[in-house]
Amino acid sequence: MRSETGNSWQAIRTEVLRRIHARDWPPGSLIPNEADLAAEFGCARTTVSRALREIAATGLIERRRKAGTRVAVAPSRRATFDIPVLRTEIESRGARYGYALISQGLDVPPPAVRAGMAVPEGARLLHLSALHLADGAPHVHEDRWIDPDVAPGILTVDLGRESANAWLVANMPYTDGSLSLFARAADAGLAERLGCVEGAALFCMERLTWIGDRAITHVQLSYAPGHRIATQL
Amino acid sequence: MRSETGNSWQAIRTEVLRRIHARDWPPGSLIPNEADLAAEFGCARTTVSRALREIAATGLIERRRKAGTRVAVAPSRRATFDIPVLRTEIESRGARYGYALISQGLDVPPPAVRAGMAVPEGARLLHLSALHLADGAPHVHEDRWIDPDVAPGILTVDLGRESANAWLVANMPYTDGSLSLFARAADAGLAERLGCVEGAALFCMERLTWIGDRAITHVQLSYAPGHRIATQL
DNA sequence: CAGTGGTCTAGACCACGGT
DNA sequence: CCGTGGTCTAGACCACTGT
Known part of the structure; x- marks a missing residue:
């Protein structure tokens, strides 16, 4: 079941976001750990880590050691503004x-x-x-x-x-x-x-x-x- | 002239920010490239890269391939808000x-x-x-x-x-x-x-x-x- | 204790873009 | 062209924390 979506962290981010939006991974659910995802995508764990870290920065997923990575239930999303000069x-x-x-x-x-x-x-x-x-x-x-x-x-x-x-x-x-x-x-x-x-x-x-x-x-x-x-x- | 500030990316980020605020690297100036900084801090280039990427995300420095990393002149800084639920x-x-x-x-x-x-x-x-x-x-x-x-x-x-x-x-x-x-x-x-x-x-x-x-x-x-x-x- | 994310390394190749 | 940042890898150790 290799997805082979590509091995760049951005491709992985896109695929993970797709699965969240498609509710393959509904709100509140645990997603596979980094090692498993790395195996599935055929890339290094570092790459998966990078992709998930970027998603976590937007508030859409929450990560905790040992507990794993969870899709946020009430995604209190973050927005970034440029403070204008x-x-x-x-x-x-x-x-x-x-x-x-x-x-x-x-x-x-x-x-x-x-x-x-x-x-x-x-x-x-x-x-x-x-x-x-x-x-x-x-x-x-x-x-x-x-x-x-x-x-x-x-x-x-x-x-x-x-x-x-x-x-x-x-x-x-x-x-x-x-x-x-x-x-x-x-x-x-x-x-x-x-x-x-x-x-x-x-x-x-x-x-x-x-x-x-x-x-x-x-x-x-x-x-x-x-x-x-x-x-x- | 090893600074030995520590080899974590956060320690490096702190040290780089210190130099910018201390005007060792004034606005508009070019800072050393990743390889040189890695040598100075005694760490892998990846670690320097991570530190600089995080700083760049705040708008305080600007990075371009070949051109190098520059301290922003008019730091149009970015602010992040949590969109409240x-x-x-x-x-x-x-x-x-x-x-x-x-x-x-x-x-x-x-x-x-x-x-x-x-x-x-x-x-x-x-x-x-x-x-x-x-x-x-x-x-x-x-x-x-x-x-x-x-x-x-x-x-x-x-x-x-x-x-x-x-x-x-x-x-x-x-x-x-x-x-x-x-x-x-x-x-x-x-x-x-x-x-x-x-x-x-x-x-x-x-x-x-x-x-x-x-x-x-x-x-x-x-x-x-x-x-x-x-x-x- | 043990599973998970967090980080670091050394090296490699690539993409961009200034000269 | 070629220097610089951007990324990927394979592996390692560590930090945190749920059980």
């Missing part, structure tokens, strides 16, 4: 990228930001507000806090010319970060800056990045109404 | 999961849905509206269209008892899908069902799944105000 995102749509600094100063951050960045109460951080433009139209509003103790060089940069983000990615590679996505209504200031009505539903992204155990920056991006991010499953 | 998501917060079917019927879908699912004009699809509850409070509103030609069994299911999603994941494993995230304002109907004010900004997720070249279902999930999804970078 704004300039690239805008230019890839054929639009001209623009950046406009709105304000800049040393302020005491609001409690939510202060807690997220774990800075002492009363500490002052560099606070920026800026717009990213596509063909001159507001595309994203950026509200950013930067700890100047962690990234001292930022104070010497002319942030009207170079975006803080560009400077940071080039000079302060982070070691850890978190990202969250949510929706919020446009307040009066955002509505004016983004050119939308007050109360409009905005898609927002909040990022917090660290170097070791020190927070570098907290940024909230608010997209103009209608923005979506998409991915394949 | 609603029941699991709610129960993992310690809340009781509830499901309430609001309406069900065969309707002609709106143009956007029809185009996304590539069904003929005028075709009727199964249309569901339901709420997912956490401790009895509305958590997510689900608006779903299902093509009964592709998933005929769905018509025999009592959708008041079993959620359409549960039936589909168990009986109609998809081969392809797309997912998009966006924000929208609550209309009157959603506001009433979710118990929020009309116009509230809602975080929404739209999924479209296929078996081969036929669309199974289109679903839009609208979360009650305040919902976020988060991930590590």
